[in-house]
Amino acid sequence: DTEVTQTPKHLVMGMTNKKSLKCEQHMGHRAMYWYKQKAKKPPELMFVYSYEKLSINESVPSRFSPECPNSSLLNLHLHALQPEDSALYLCASSQDGRQPYNEQFFGPGTRLTVL
Amino acid sequence: KNQVEQSPQSLIILEGKNCTLQCNYTVSPFSNLRWYKQDTGRGPVSLTIMTFSENTKSNGRYTATLDADTKQSSLHITASQLSDSASYICVVKEAGNNRKLIWGLGTSLAVNP
Numbered sequence: 001d002t003e004v005t006q007t008p009k010h011l012v013m014g015m016t017n018k019k020s021l022k023c024e025q026h027m028g029h030r031a032m033y034w035y036k037q038k039a040k041k042p043p044e045l046m047f048v049y050s051y052e053k054l055s056i057n058e059s060v061p062s063r064f065s066p067e068c069p070n071s072s073l074l075n076l077h078l079h080a081l082q083p084e085d086s087a088l089y090l091c092a093s094s095q096d097g098r099q100p101y102n103e104q105f106f107g108p109g110t111r112l113t114v115l
Numbered sequence: 116k117n118q119v120e121q122s123p124q125s126l127i128i129l130e131g132k133n134c135t136l137q138c139n140y141t142v143s144p145f146s147n148l149r150w151y152k153q154d155t156g157r158g159p160v161s162l163t164i165m166t167f168s169e170n171t172k173s174n175g176r177y178t179a180t181l182d183a184d185t186k187q188s189s190l191h192i193t194a195s196q197l198s199d200s201a202s203y204i205c206v207v208k209e210a211g212n213n214r215k216l217i218w219g220l221g222t223s224l225a226v227n228p
Contacts (some may be wrong), residue, residue, distance in 0.1 A: 045215075089136075106158030111156060
């Protein structure tokens with residue numbers, strides 16, 4: 001299995017809702033990432049997990065809460081989001097947890113709309 | 116300031132034609148340079164990764180070049196197909212302790228029949 005999967009593909013939520021995005025990979029990769037991408041912009045790094053531990057948080061607001069339950073799974077918990085948080089959320093993984101940002105494999109993304 | 120600049124911003128070509136996309140960077144210290152293809156609403160897909168010592172790298176109809184002296188890279192697409200319509204993003208990885216990825220804004224390519 002050489003892909004990163006993300007669910008759901010689309011998500012619409014209100015500002016008071018709590019929802020979660022899920023990302024899974026079975027390539028044995030030990031680094032996993034969350035990115036946020038607005039239209040016509042490059043992806044912006046949010047979080048990096050190395051060996052299931054949070055290693056980088058790019059000053060992301062606390063309404064985004066990442067979780068890495070095991071080496072194959074990465075979640076992003078969402079609570080009290082704002083309309084400006086609407087974006088494509090991308091998950092990625094790379095092989096070596098000691099060398100983040102090596103060749104990354106991206107998932108298809110979750111299109112999030114906050115009403 | 117570490118930056119990656121791409122040109123042109125957008126490009127329209129006819130199916131079957133070739134095209135070349137440009138990437139100039141000021142990132143230092145340099146580790147590697149990547150080209151990604153991103154279809155609308157999808158995640159980026161890696162086309163090539165080039166290190167300092169590599170001048171040319173091919174992946175099917177995609178050929179990337181790197182001139183580390185002038186800090187320039189190009190992506191050449193041969194015999195374009197409708198499925199090549201996408202955004203092409205140049206990304207440079209910093210070397211050293213920082214090791215961040217610096218993303219360009221991409222070139223939007225439309226291949227018309």
